[in-house]
Amino acid sequence: MFFATAGIEIAPWVPLLVAFVISFFTSMGGVSGAFLLLPFQMSFLGYVSPSVSATNQLFNIVAIPSGVYRYWREGRMTWPLTWIVVAGTLPGVLVGAIIRIRYLPDPKSFKIFAAVVLLYIGTKMVRDLLGNRLATKTNSTGKTAAAPHVQVTRFTLQTLSFTFNGEQFDAPVASIFVLSLVVGIVGGIYGIGGGAIIAPFLITLWRLPVHAVAGAALMGTFVTSVAGVVFYQAIAPLYSNLSIAPDYPLGILFGIGGMTGMYLGARCQKHVPAQAIKWMLAAIIVSIALKYIFEAVQ
Template identity: 65%
Template sequence: MLVFRTAGIEVAPWIPPLVAFVISFFTSMGGVSGAFLLLPFQMSVLGYTDPSVSATNQLFNIVAIPSGVYRYWKEGRMVWPLTWAVVAGTLPGVFIGAIVRVSYLPNPKHFKLFAAAVLLYIGLRMVQDLHKNKAGAHTKADAEKKFREMVRRHRAQGAQAGQGTAEALPKVKVTHFNMRRLGYTFYEEVYDTPFWGIFALAFIVGIVGGIYGIGGGAIIAPFFVTFFGLPVYTVAGAALMGTFVTSVAGVAFYQGIAPFHPNMSVAPDWLLGVLFGFGGMAGMYLGARCQKYVPARAIKWMLAGIILFTAVKYVAAFFGYS
């Protein structure tokens, strides 16, 4: 057993990386680092409920995310203008969120209720998206099927030509990017979205992510798919990269304000965060590699189920039913 002094817990050193690996493998397919599920594990299973758990969660993002981003970049599925718009919006929000967490939500019981509200909203939005627009369901399914068929075809062609799969896959091509609109093409489909809509969403998500300690990817990825109609195959990389940058800022901010709160655990538990990060690094890389072979609908149903289960559990615990 290993003692983590900042977190105030004792746990076998192989458990954090294993748990992070399993979570990140599945969640990274939807453009989510897995931090939104890792935080409930730390609070409910490990008993780590101090405000520093949010910073530790963001430290996990810093270590784990680069492998997933690298894979999406290598396969040409990074929409960089979308990524930087997300970063610009979430950075100021994450600082506000960190202050709110330390000043107004240090109580574990109240924070769990806040966490439940965030998870419920995310989960219900995803379920609503899966059920609405049934008239277009076949079109979306056909598009996803068409994409997977292209992946298989290019993989076969690449093998015959002596190329890797990533080099043979279709790439994202940005058609326009300015202060009003962002547009790009991917697999013969054209996507166009308002810049300020993305920025405003990112700012709000930054605040929530700064409080919760998730960087915001778990919230912003479903919004991109639901409200802006962007494909999960291109959103995932941008959401992960945005989460990485904002997590760096979040950890630095929590560490910086720690001396002003000497009676409270605010700075991250570096050892625990790094162990989680190593497991998440492997899980995200494999998840990003496998995502193109898994239907986007299946990914969203999986995430929605896990999110809602965790949220209901927290609400029940708050009212004394578990």
């Protein structure tokens, strides 16, 4: 099957299968998997034009609702946290899209930028894991108790407090908003909506439980991805010399595979130890970052 915008020809089952496998695992950590689909498209499919970022965000739009639905159904959506993340990342992702088009259209420059972002996230996660600083506040097996639910106890302009699995957690609203704004810019450049960046920070900086923040991170990524795709599509006519708008058939195929993977991943998440989820994400992120650095040096 030929995808005109991407300029590539592959079998339709390839994006379906790749997106399913990636999303099944990454959705457990509150990440859609778009940050892994991007290097797959660039390195394996040869899709390196700026429109790959928009295609990645289209994948988020199609795939994420199934995972969010599952977290909501099981009572693990922390809605106030979701809206804080959205309020910060939404304007940031639009700024990031402009930076991507104007200053990072060259694939080599973009790969260097992506490597720096991924390496920072991955090494931070590894350092915290090795230092035993990830406080997931679960039982000794790392699994949540039977049918745990998020219960918001306080939400002001200063503090968000909620209980989960018998423990109380507090998070600074202003700090999360500022961080969301910054990661929104980075996410807009990278074409991932920001969820892949905000989720590890919520867990490592404020020690929020991965089982309670995953749904919020995914929902934040969904909203900002909608804005990102609309923005890329709107400005495409202004850049006739560049491929800006998403490749809709490719993005939808990735999205369908991701939709199934996210639903199953969200359903299985409560049975998987939080430490195992974070080690998996950290290993993948660091390996991709090192690969990009190697390619840049070469």
